Amino acid sequence: MATNQTTTFRLNRRLLTAGAFLTGTGALLALAGTAMACTALATAGRGWVQSMETGPAERATRALQQARSASLAASHAGAQAWRTSAV
Numbered sequence: 001m002a003t004n005q006t007t008t009f010r011l012n013r014r015l016l017t018a019g020a021f022l023t024g025t026g027a028l029l030a031l032a033g034t035a036m037a038c039t040a041l042a043t044a045g046r047g048w049v050q051s052m053e054t055g056p057a058e059r060a061t062r063a064l065q066q067a068r069s070a071s072l073a074a075s076h077a078g079a080q081a082w083r084t085s086a087v
Contacts, residue, residue, distance in 0.1 A: 049056060 054062075
C-alpha cells in the first residue's frame with residue numbers, strides 16, 4: 001500500500017530573522033574593527049617614516065644610482081676583460 005504523504009518545509013521566520021540580524025551586526029562590527037586597526041597601522045607608519053633621517057624616496061634614489069654605477073662598472077670591466085683575452 002502506497003500512501004500519499006506530503007511533508008511541508010516549515011521555516012521558523014523569527015529564528016531566521018534573528019540570525020540574519022546578528023550576522024549583519026557582526027559584519028558591521030568586524031568592518032569597524034578593521035577600519036580602526038588600519039588607521040592605527042597607518043598612523044604608526046607615518047610616524048616611523050617621519051622619524052627617519054632620510055626619506056624612503058631619497059633612499060631608493062640613492063640605491064638606484066649605486067646599482068646603475070655598479071652595473072656600468074661591471075659591464076666596462078667585462079668588456080675590458082673580453083678585449084684583453086681576445087688578443
